[in-house]
Amino acid sequence: MNRNLLLLTGANGRTGRAILKAMVDQQLPVRAFIRDSRQAEELEQLGASECVSGDMTDPGSIAAAMKGVSKVLHIGPPMHPEELPITQSFIKAARTEGVDHFIYYSVMHPLRRDVRHHRLKLDAEEALIESGLPYTILQPSRYMQHLVPIWKNVTEDGVHAMPFDVTKKFNVVDLNDLAAACAVVASSDDHLYATYELAGPEALSQEDMAATISDVIGREVTAQAVPLDKVAEKARAAGADADRIEQMLVMNKHYDEYGFRGNPNILQYLIGRPACHFRAYVTQLASTP
Ligand SMILES: NC(=O)c1ccc[n+]([C@@H]2O[C@H](COP(=O)([O-])OP(=O)(O)OC[C@H]3O[C@@H](n4cnc5c(N)ncnc54)[C@H](OP(=O)(O)O)[C@@H]3O)[C@@H](O)[C@H]2O)c1
Numbered sequence: 001m002n003r004n005l006l007l008l009t010g011a012n013g014r015t016g017r018a019i020l021k022a023m024v025d026q027q028l029p030v031r032a033f034i035r036d037s038r039q040a041e042e043l044e045q046l047g048a049s050e051c052v053s054g055d056m057t058d059p060g061s062i063a064a065a066m067k068g069v070s071k072v073l074h075i076g077p078p079m080h081p082e083e084l085p086i087t088q089s090f091i092k093a094a095r096t097e098g099v100d101h102f103i104y105y106s107v108m109h110p111l112r113r114d115v116r117h118h119r120l121k122l123d124a125e126e127a128l129i130e131s132g133l134p135y136t137i138l139q140p141s142r143y144m145q146h147l148v149p150i151w152k153n154v155t156e157d158g159v160h161a162m163p164f165d166v167t168k169k170f171n172v173v174d175l176n177d178l179a180a181a182c183a184v185v186a187s188s189d190d191h192l193y194a195t196y197e198l199a200g201p202e203a204l205s206q207e208d209m210a211a212t213i214s215d216v217i218g219r220e221v222t223a224q225a226v227p228l229d230k231v232a233e234k235a236r237a238a239g240a241d242a243d244r245i246e247q248m249l250v251m252n253k254h255y256d257e258y259g260f261r262g263n264p265n266i267l268q269y270l271i272g273r274p275a276c277h278f279r280a281y282v283t284q285l286a287s288t289p
Helices: 014-025 037-046 059-066 083-097 116-131 144-157 175-187 206-217 228-237 242-258 265-271 278-286
Strands: 006-008 030-034 050-053 071-075 101-105 135-140 159-162 194-198 222-225
Touching (some): 006 014, 014 030, 014 071, 030 037, 050 059, 059 083, 071 083, 071 175, 083 101, 083 116, 116 135, 135 175, 144 159, 144 278, 159 206, 175 265, 206 222, 206 278
Parallel strands (some): 006 030, 030 050, 101 135, 135 194, 159 222
16 A cells, blocks of 8 residues: 555546645645546646546446555535445445545535535535544535636626525635645644534625625626526536436525525634635636636
8 A cells, every 4th residue: 555645536527626736736646536537648747646547336446446545535526416325435445445544525514404415415424434434524615616607707797697695695715725725634644533614714695796806807797696497597508417407406595595604714724824815716817818
């Protein structure tokens, strides 16, 4: 076993790539678990020490990927109905391999059971805690990066449109801060048996966000709540399957009602500096060509 090699799952995704970069910055050797071997070249360019391809729903490919690693950071595919059996397969393979640190990338407030993927992550947390493996559970809030796909509309039409009540507050967080926190957690044993809520530094409504964006880009931007039938229509047109659309609607309805507020202290403690504020994130986004 390589005493430092970490298996990173979901490595080719939005979250996985950000975490890979942060791990590489900390000089942590990473074996990237990817779905398609054609993704390997790009991930090795990003700094993955090695890549292994497999399907998360196939316990055989998980067992093979686990050979020789000492740590795992498991990121499940978003809103996947098999989140629990997938995580159980990684847990089983990690136990067989004698892995000494299993980091599970969960979500903030997994106890919001009305939202299926929160509930499934809660079940997966329970399975990990009861597995006997040394673990750390990370519970990230909603990413600031959800602004990226709508950025063109925000700047061109002056509308910040999200499927939530424009007054409900969210502690949105910069994915790069989350990635830095993951690298810190993976770098030592100091965080074993911890469950960390990772929220951004401010509670912001869509109206607050629109006002900040207006300030930064110098044109008026207004917040707009997108009706859920429009969300479904757009997702259908983009090719999302029926289950994914249903889960998105459930989540959006829940956030619309309750918002998504959390506490930023642990994130700041982990990364050793103040977490990125929304204004700084938008300033950076606005200056990216
Ligand atoms: N977005 C947020 O604000 C937020 C907040 C908290 C937590 N999270 C959690 O973060 C996690 C990752 O989200 P993300 O937005 O980074 O997702 P993503 O960009 O869709 O990435 C998911 C990755 O998983 C891979 N994958 C999917 N199914 C697979 C399978 N059966 N076998 C092997 N690989 C598979 C995908 O492979 P391909 O590249 O081949 O498609 C992709 O690389 C989710 O669990 C989500 O709940 C997200």
